Amino acid sequence: MMSTARVKIKSSDKSIKGGSPLIVSDAVSYVDKGLAEGTIIEAVDESGKFIGKGYYGKQNKGIGWILSRNPKERIDQSFFEKKLKAAFKDREPFFEDPLTTAFRVFNGEGDGIGGVTMDYFDGYYVINWYSEGIYQFKEFILQALRNLTDFKGIYEKKRFAEKGTYIEDDDFVEGERAQFPLIVQENGIHFATYLNESAMVGVFLDQREVRKAIRDKYSEGKRVLNTFSYTGAFSVAAVLGGAVKTTSVDLANRSRSKTQEQFSINGIDYESQDIIVEDVFNYFKYAVRKKLLFDLVILDPPSFARSKKHTFSAGKDYPALLEQAIAITEKNGVIVASSNCSTFGMSKFKGFIEKAFRQTGGKYKILEEHRLPEDFKTIKEFREGDYLKVVILKKLP
Incomplete structure (x- = not known):
């Protein structure tokens, strides 16, 4: 593990020299073949000048991370x-x-x-x-x-x-x-977690401040639709904030029992709430057919999702998904539009919102925006790490 290898960075690369810690494969002009994962690496430019040191480890488009810009610092x-x-x-x-x-x-x-x-x-x-x-x-x-x-x-x-x-x-x-x-x-909201069950433990911690806003500002007296609801954390926050009814929709079978549990540990009668195991895209069609309208719609899809009939990619399909949410939101109702996709930033995400309302002929007002909370620390040199984008907006009459 403690052997050292040299990685050459292309002179055309700006990101790594500018402070990005991720060594992307496209930025590398030379790296030893067969390099072992965990090898300490020195990144140098084409002339051999030191850039940084870190470790070799394949992750998405990267081949490793720079950990220090000090040539004398030991990675121990x-x-x-x-x-x-x-x-x-x-x-x-x-x-x-x-x-x-x-x-x-x-x-x-x-x-x-x-x-x-x-x-x-x-x-x-x-x-x-x-x-x-x-x-x-x-x-x-x-x-x-x-x-x-x-x-x-x-x-x-x-x-x-x-x-x-x-x-x-x-x-x-x-x-x-x-x-x-x-x-x-x-x-103050209680959540049941399972640290040894799967990749996801039961609650996404990066949405903490959004749940607080939903509870404290937007739920009282409202009919709430929570799509891609996972274990129903947003729904719990809404009920604790005074929502008259929540509807949680998720395709995964486990979502029903998991959501029931989250309601129960917060003293909420889950039978008084609607928990629906269904493809969200099908539910939108059902809601339009039945002329259902909601005062608060929460739209937090995964970056990529596939069901039997639908494939969703946030980078290209979010505007169309938001159009469907707009259609079942009451006038003066609120939409919580959220994405954790790291391939686009807040500016492009707002463009998706603008496009969706333009397509529906509607108008809206942005009430507040959220990024990652402070415990999810990021650095400006690595924008992909600042992935969360949440816009809370009102659908104007």
Whole structure:
């Protein structure tokens, strides 16, 4: 793991020299063949001038990450401990908040180490590994956690199978095993989580502030439609905010029992809410046919989704999807338009919204915007890391 190789960066490349930590394959003019994952690499320009050092690890279009711009810095256990210590210091307000016990404590390149993230769930840590390369440094990171925290237990998610998919395995690493469901809090809302069940543990932590806005500002007295609802977290927030009725729609069979559980642990009678296992695209057609209208529509699709009859790609299909949401939103109703697709930014996303309303002949007003919350730290040199875009808008009469 500690052998070093040299990677040459093309003179035409601007991103890596400009501070981007991801070494994309198109920017490389030379790299040793058969390089082992986890090899320490030095990135140099065509003339041999030092750019940075990091590790070799294939991840999407990248072949590795730059970790330091200091040629003398060693990539060792103390390096990882220093980065984790700084990240935990940044999250002190979260650790001290009694109403929030689940949040991100380390966000990859935003905290100085691309390819790995770490989430906190009431004393338990979940490490997400995004390449075999960073996984070679597992013991360094675990030792840093041992030195810095009094954790209850550690779990991991290996997301470096082909095409970045999750490797099914026993995710428990060390410490004590959690009792599931592990109930955590987020701004006082309770969520059931399962750290050892799959790639997704039961709640997407990056939407914390959006759920708070839905609960505190937009739900009272409203009829709410939550599409691509997963475990119904937005629906729970809406009911706690005073919604008269929520309808949660998701294609996955597990969404029904998972959503029922989230309602129940918050003291909500799930039988008073509608939980529908159905293709969202089919539900939109049903809602139009039945002339259903909602006061608040939440539209948070995955970047890519495939069902028997539909394939959805956020980069090209979001405007058409939003058109369908607009059609079943009441006048003066609110739409929460969200995307976690990293291939386009907020400006283009707003263009999608403009296009959808232009196609429907309607008008709208933007009420507020959200990006990643502060625990999901990002850097301006790596825009792809700032993936979340949420626009809360009103459909004008």
